[in-house]
Amino acid sequence: MALKNYALMALAGLVLLFTGCSKDTIEEYNKPAMYWYTKIVEQVSNGDLEKADGYYSSLQGEHIGSPLLPEATMILALAHMQHEEYLLSEHFLDEYIKRYATPNEKEDAEFLKIKAKYKALPHPRRDQVLIDDAIAQGEAFKQNYPNSMYYEVVNTMLVRLYLAQFVLNEEISDLYDRLDKPKSAQFYREVNPQPWIALDELDRAEAPWYRAWFEGDGTQSWYGFIVPDTQSVVSRNSIKEEDANETVAPKVEAVQEEVKVDDNSSWYDFLNPFSETQEIQEEQKEEDDGSSWYDILNPFATKGEK
Secondary structure (H helix, E strand, O other): OHHHHHHHHHHHHHHHHHHHHHHHHOOOOOOOHHHHHHHHHHHHHHOOHHHHHHHHHHHHHHOOOOOOHHHHHHHHHHHHHHOOOHHHHHHHHHHHHHHOOOHHHHHHHHHHHHHHHHHOOOOHHHOHHHHHHHHHHHHHHHHHOOOOOOHHHHHHHHHHHHHHHHHHHHHHHHHHHHOOOHHHHHHHHHHOOOOOOOHHHOOOOOOOHHHHHHHOOOOOOOOOOOOOOOOOOOOOOOOOHHHHHHHHHHHHHHHHHHHHHOOOOOOOHHHOOOOOOHHHHHHHHHHOOOOOHHHHHOOOOOOOOO
16 A cells, blocks of 8 residues: 555656646747747846747747847847856847947947957957957947047057057967077067057066966966976977078088989898899909809800800
């Protein structure tokens, strides 16, 4: 009896489990725009942005011309930025700018887009392309909106981005110096076009101790004292300019001398009983009298006849 009760309880639990899961998997469709908009706001309030994005797709698919779409798009853009999902925030801002923004609203959306890209750079050393894109967008914003209320904010972000770019190029130059690559180091130092940045007065950002162990401070590696003072693996096979004329010419002359000395003989001739060098062939020609080695076995052969 007890076993039967346990079996019934287990069966009831399974039924409740599957029915509870099935409620979340029911596909909803053919709903009014306000229904989807309410679901989006509800899920954003709960912090479940994945479900909110799904409801947004339903709203956009079923009600392409709904006046609720612009507001829902901006809500999701701000929500993703708040949750530090900057790429998704930039995606919704692009959607808003292309499809819904008026000329007055476009300025605000462009500023938020630059802000999202700027906030996506917690570690400038790890994304050089993102820094360049953020600088390009910031400069474009200043040209398109010279009288914007966000002008000075964007200018402040640009100053910090230029500093990050300058320091990153300097760290790359220091790395090439350690790898014995002077041309590459000089190239990255010439890339920095900002004359207003004084390297001596610039304080580099300090990485936390748990990242400094692996990244260093940008000027040297923490394991530098272990590496011997020799050319690195990357550059040990490279030819320096001052050594090019001294090393290439003697090698060419040595090769030419070897070609002249060559007498058509091979290094393995002493192992081959059937091979003969030129000297041996000349001696045999002088001593050859028309006889064969087996003449000693031929009683009718006469040496030197015919």
